[in-house]
Amino acid sequence: MGLKILGAKCALVCNPNFDILSNGGVLFKEGEILEVGDYAKLCDKHPKAKARFYKNALLMPALVNPHIHFEFAGQKQSFAYGSFESWLDSVMSERSQVLKRAQAHGQRAIQEQLLQGVASVGAISSYGLDRNILQESPLRVVFFDELIGASADIAPAFEAFSARHALSQAGKSPKFTPAIAIHAPYSVHKDLAKKVLDTHKSPVVSVHFLESQAELDFLKGRGGYFANFYAKHGLTAPHYASPLEFLDLFKGQNLLLVHAMFATKAHLEHAKNIANPTIITCPRSNRLLSGALLNLKHPSAVGLKTALATDGKSSNNNTLFLEELRTALFAFNTPLLEVLPKILLGATLHASQALGLKGGSLQAGFLADFAVFNFNAKADLQGVLHWLLHAHRVLDLYIQGELSGFGV
């Protein structure tokens, strides 16, 4: 595989400065970006490189969706929306029904991600039903085997998890990274979490954290909705002295703190002090379950980065990432042209960093994963805004430097 150059009318670098290049290009080789700059100059400098210029197009790092549950891709109207409590009740009663034909639905969701320009995903796998379809897909996957189990007798859950995780480890490849998700403070016994995290090293760890007022109430005083939840379902309640004790499980970890709308400044600061966290926000899921969106100022006030994700269809009307980003654009209470770069960095650079990957940006040394979209505006922030308002489908998607043959 030799040198290649791609260029486009508008190149969205997705670096921290959010540079937008007119007639920009990338030089890459063997899945890695070597140089970024003016397309014509790159071609002059590297005359032997195989070059392609997209005339009316936007070239950007492929999108990164860091939190999605493919196993629940078949959910449509089985789960209740409008309150976290009624949603969780409906999950408890309807889950097994929803998981039927999980692979077929998951396949479609994978195809959908690719068509939206997503090359990398953080896939939360509760049962391992999505492992094979993801391994066989063109996607770059951080595959989070999810730990759940609140019983004080931790041995069975530990064994079952270890068996699942071994299957994932066996499939490890440059494009498939096994990792661990700890479901949530309300569903995982701390000794079980500790044993799993001590036994199996994970490059990154994903946790649902303070997605609801109910969860906060329970962690603070063991009251509220969760006070009766466990007895009702014949389960044991896990026990953490506080949200901080839960966070202490992840000392020194690269951590995806998913949701966190009900996290206080003290929680976020503690997370930052003891670990390397990124906040993952799923706007539509949050609105449908807990009613509220994340206040983007909260993570940034303590110096934490935020990435965006669709979550699963278990808590969303679809997993179209571009639609999620547009909804975020309309729904976040931050000036439009200020939030636009935050949203796009949250779907590229910050999401990739959160997953422990070196992608999501057109920079030397980064992954050669690119998305190309139709683009008819000027190569500036206003043009990028108009692009996002109308983007529905990728034109070409490159993963690991190769045009992805997923039949766009």
Add this chain to the structure above:
Amino acid sequence: MGLKILGAKCALVCNPNFDILSNGGVLFKEGEILEVGDYAKLCDKHPKAKARFYKNALLMPALVNPHIHFEFAGQKQSFAYGSFESWLDSVMSERSQVLKRAQAHGQRAIQEQLLQGVASVGAISSYGLDRNILQESPLRVVFFDELIGASADIAPAFEAFSARHALSQAGKSPKFTPAIAIHAPYSVHKDLAKKVLDTHKSPVVSVHFLESQAELDFLKGRGGYFANFYAKHGLTAPHYASPLEFLDLFKGQNLLLVHAMFATKAHLEHAKNIANPTIITCPRSNRLLSGALLNLKHPSAVGLKTALATDGKSSNNNTLFLEELRTALFAFNTPLLEVLPKILLGATLHASQALGLKGGSLQAGFLADFAVFNFNAKADLQGVLHWLLHAHRVLDLYIQGELSGFGV
């Protein structure tokens, strides 16, 4: 045309109580609803009526989009978003370009409305370019000839407006109602507005009102963005002593107050005291231009109803009404299951009332305009929520009691 009955698994009445009927039906004749209730009972009671039951469907009053600019349907990325000021600057410089092929684009926008289940529109016509295509369309149209002109020499603008409005009056029909729109306080001389409103009686009047901080600044103290706007464009500045003086133009009128995000409680109360106003909110347009959404509590605090609209593509990424309603669902900061009925009433009953029509609800004496959508959930609020989250296209649309032959 004899008696007809339509029924469906779920009938969304869109009355103030927001009733949802399981296996509900409507009896209607000659474009008017006669009776609403249980489908089977209606059939028993009226055995000669021609009856049709939609098994996996939702039957509701056809949607009503009370504020749309069809003439600007070709706008895609010519106008700047992110601030009202830069948007208005771009409108001034790019408008003539955008209006090219207005009819062809308008035709597509009409088709789009019908496909979304919209039977009635409030069409704001700045130039009369959309008059014929709307008259020839299946849509029920309140056609607002829009008045604009700030010059103290009001005669030319008055003559031009009267000539345009005469053409609309000549086309008046049961489905085409000519009406008047006064563009905005910053663009219409008060003597011109008075003369037009005194000369031509209008069943309802539509005005853009306090869409931006800039407009409020200008009305309060003639400062801000508009202080230099007129000289820059060779125009005369209109003069109102305050927002209240502008509102006084509309004493006794049925009034559509469009946008009003920057209206104070005093403004809204004054409007309510002197006229019969409905607030029309266009969430995506508002977010794209002025950055902010309407706080739904403000109109309801003074007892005003709110209706929803798409506005034109001049200030939106598309005019898909169902997508607008979904964005509203995600973006409004009101509990989800509380805001859902408000949104749906705002797109049916309240929108129809605002336009001076007797539609938007399944009630005896109301217009027999119906939309039928695929529906696979339970006939309850949760089911309706899931429907709105997934609805993309009407199954059948009835206007004036007849199945609309627009080739769905």
